[in-house]
Amino acid sequence: MCGIIGYCGPRNATQILVEGLKRLEYRGYDSAGIAVGLNGSLKVIKTKGKIKELRQKIPGDMISSYGIGHTRWATHGVVNDINAHPHTDCSGNLAIVHNGIIENYESLKNMLESEGHIFHTDTDSEIIAHLIEKYFNDDLEKAVKEALPLLKGTYGIVCIHAKDPGRIVGARNGSPLVVGIGKDEMFLASDVTAIIAHTKKAVYLEDGEVVFIKPEDFITTDINDKKITKEIEQITWELQEIEKDGFPCFMEKEIMEQPESIKRAMSGRIDKELATAHLGGLNLSTKELINLERVKIIAAGTSFYAGMVGAYLLEAIPRIPAIPELASEVRYKNPIIEKNTLYFAVSQSGETIDTLFAMKELQRKGATVLGICNVVGSSIARDSDGGVYIHSGPEIAVASTKAFTSQITVFYLFSLLLARMRDLSFSAGEKLITDLISIPLKVENVLSRWQQLKEMAIKYAHYKDFLFLGRGVNYPVALEGALKLKEISYIHAEGYSSAEIKHGPIALINEETPSVFLVPDDELREKIISNIKEVKARKGKVIAISVEGDEEIKDIVDDVFEIPATHELFYPFIMVVPLQLFAYYCALELGRNVDQPRNLAKSVTVE
Ligand code: F6R
Numbered sequence: 120m121c122g123i124i125g126y127c128g129p130r131n132a133t134q135i136l137v138e139g140l141k142r143l144e145y146r147g148y149d150s151a152g153i154a155v156g157l158n159g160s161l162k163v164i165k166t167k168g169k170i171k172e173l174r175q176k177i178p179g180d181m182i183s184s185y186g187i188g189h190t191r192w193a194t195h196g197v198v199n200d201i202n203a204h205p206h207t208d209c210s211g212n213l214a215i216v217h218n219g220i221i222e223n224y225e226s227l228k229n230m231l232e233s234e235g236h237i238f239h240t241d242t243d244s245e246i247i248a249h250l251i252e253k254y255f256n257d258d259l260e261k262a263v264k265e266a267l268p269l270l271k272g273t274y275g276i277v278c279i280h281a282k283d284p285g286r287i288v289g290a291r292n293g294s295p296l297v298v299g300i301g302k303d304e305m306f307l308a309s310d311v312t313a314i315i316a317h318t319k320k321a322v323y324l325e326d327g328e329v330v331f332i333k334p335e336d337f338i339t340t341d342i343n344d345k346k347i348t349k350e351i352e353q354i355t356w357e358l359q360e361i362e363k364d365g366f367p368c369f370m371e372k373e374i375m376e377q378p379e380s381i382k383r384a385m386s387g388r389i390d391k392e393l394a395t396a397h398l399g400g401l402n403l404s405t406k407e408l409i410n411l412e413r414v415k416i417i418a419a420g421t422s423f424y425a426g427m428v429g430a431y432l433l434e435a436i437p438r439i440p441a442i443p444e445l446a447s448e449v450r451y452k453n454p455i456i457e458k459n460t461l462y463f464a465v466s467q468s469g470e471t472i473d474t475l476f477a478m479k480e481l482q483r484k485g486a487t488v489l490g491i492c493n494v495v496g497s498s499i500a501r502d503s504d505g506g507v508y509i510h511s512g513p514e515i516a517v518a519s520t521k522a523f524t525s526q527i528t529v530f531y532l533f534s535l536l537l538a539r540m541r542d543l544s545f546s547a548g549e550k551l552i553t554d555l556i557s558i559p560l561k562v563e564n565v566l567s568r569w570q571q572l573k574e575m576a577i578k579y580a581h582y583k584d585f586l587f588l589g590r591g592v593n594y595p596v597a598l599e600g601a602l603k604l605k606e607i608s609y610i611h612a613e614g615y616s617s618a619e620i621k622h623g624p625i626a627l628i629n630e631e632t633p634s635v636f637l638v639p640d641d642e643l644r645e646k647i648i649s650n651i652k653e654v655k656a657r658k659g660k661v662i663a664i665s666v667e668g669d670e671e672i673k674d675i676v677d678d679v680f681e682i683p684a685t686h687e688l689f690y691p692f693i694m695v696v697p698l699q700l701f702a703y704y705c706a707l708e709l710g711r712n713v714d715q716p717r718n719l720a721k722s723v724t725v726e
Pocket residue numbers: 419420421422423465466467468469470471474517518519520602603606722723
């Protein structure tokens with residue numbers, strides 16, 4: 120949620136930190152700050168608001184060779200200048216930045232106050248600075264290692280000390296940290312986007328590891344000071360992928376990228392000769408795959424809706440019972456692990472704490488959990504028992520779009536793979552492959568008609584409540600459409616199975632509550648048309664996303680957006696894209712900050 124960057128080396132740390140923070144702003148952005156070493160002491164500058172406000176507060180001549188920076192998404196303590204990170208100790212010589220939550224901060228604070236420490240903020244993070252101060256004796260690394268065992272909760276911590284200048288210490292427990300290795304310079308960040316302008320060489324810390332960096336090298340240990348040798352990995356993302364590239368915002372760019380990102384998710388994974396899919400990284404034998412009796416999918420938010428689509432596909436294609444479950448619920452419900460059951464943890468960021476901890480709980484009880492992640496080297500990708508990367512490229516806009524279509528691409532491939540090991544014929548496999556390969560072009564077709572969705576959004580953006588209604592494999596798409604609209608435009612929206620409206624939601628229908636119906640040309644079409652008529656009979660406005668050539672629907676509804684026809688199981692791809700664009704243009708029409716909607720942050724690393 121929050122972002123961290125640290126730098127030591129020959130260049131001006133101030134500038135590198137501020138540029139890094141700008142790139143991290145998408146993770147959390149209610150306040151920001153930096154601390155740099157200057158003439159034997161530390162200079163801390165912080166502010167509520169955006170990085171541009173921080174920039175205005177920094178003197179142009181503040182040149183330093185080391186420092187740390189942070190963008191904050193408030194958890195403990197209101198959003199103001201004081202609660203922004205970095206936090207300092209009583210002497211002002213030590214500065215820390217922290218991602219995560221310290222659960223026992225109140226008892227630690229009482230202890231430290233009784234020892235004379237003076238606190239200035241309402242945050243849980245400030246206690247870390249005072250705790251390290253308690254143990255500091257001219258060796259920052261040693262003090263950090265003495266302080267860490269007292270902390271309960273999650274953290275990615277990065278700190279500097281004026282009396283141990285030019286060095287940075289970082290520690291990880293549940294919040295990611297990555298070391299960036301440059302030439303005679305080092306970086307430490309919560310996310311590779313902060314450092315890829317400078318280096319492609321990275322070392323990912325694991326939980327329980329501490330890193331001590333200076334410009335020419337780094338040392339990793341556990342908290343008991345046992346040395347750990349780490350592998351240097353290559354960052355695969357390119358700088359241009361984290362830039363807007365001529366688009367007004369990241370969300371539009373990421374929606375428009377989908378024909379390419381879907382292709383990337385399937386690239387190299389389709390075997391036309393055997394009419395099946397290859398997914399390296401599953402770490403399961405053919406026998407284990409054949410013996411599977413059940414699949415369970417855990418995730419949050421948009422990834423959960425992708426998981427719902429996935430569960431539908433697994434039941435429809437290989438005919439395996441599949442259940443999607445909210446990761447936040449799984450973690451605390453004492454889950455039952457059944458034999459021959461495979462779990463998927465689906466997460467764009469790979470850092471969502473609910474999904475990560477649910478996965479660990481399942482693994483602790485002996486379950487096999489595979490990850491479906493976008494961010495290479497993320498916690499879920501590393502700690503899962505295997506998995507599949509979706510290769511969407513960086514998703515910077517807070518609202519997830521291209522990850523959804525790539526995640527479902529992986530579920531199509533996995534369903535095909537399992538089905539071909541069971542009772543799906545060669546020709547039925549071939550047909551699925553042909554349909555899947557045709558999707559990017561169909562998505563492109565929808566995207567090319569953005570103008571129509573923009574006009575529709577201008578017409579409807581001023582309504583206060585919406586219903587999104589779909590059935591079968593498109594029911595999760597309706598949920599996703601409602602989520603997109605509410606999170607970026609702040610219009611209240613609910614998603615339902617259209618069959619459910621008469622069990623309650625139809626009471627909401629009047630002239631002021633439009634409904635968006637997803638109307639594929641499948642066996643449920645007639646039933647959906649009946650639901651539309653029920654809404655129209657109550658004077659509700661209706662927008663239909665329907666299939667080209669469906670003339671009947673045009674006479675029944677108020678507005679139609681036509682999509683190309685496809686195999687009935689593939690509509691989620693083509694239905695979701697107009698809903699993404701509709702939400703996007705509604706948000707623009709209402710003047711919202713599309714990439715950084717209020718109260719939200721990318722990658723939810725707190726519970
Ligand atoms: C919605 C959105 C969130 C995320 C959710 C899970 O647009 O972005 O609902 O989908 O927080 O995030 P990941 O996929 O990173 O686990």
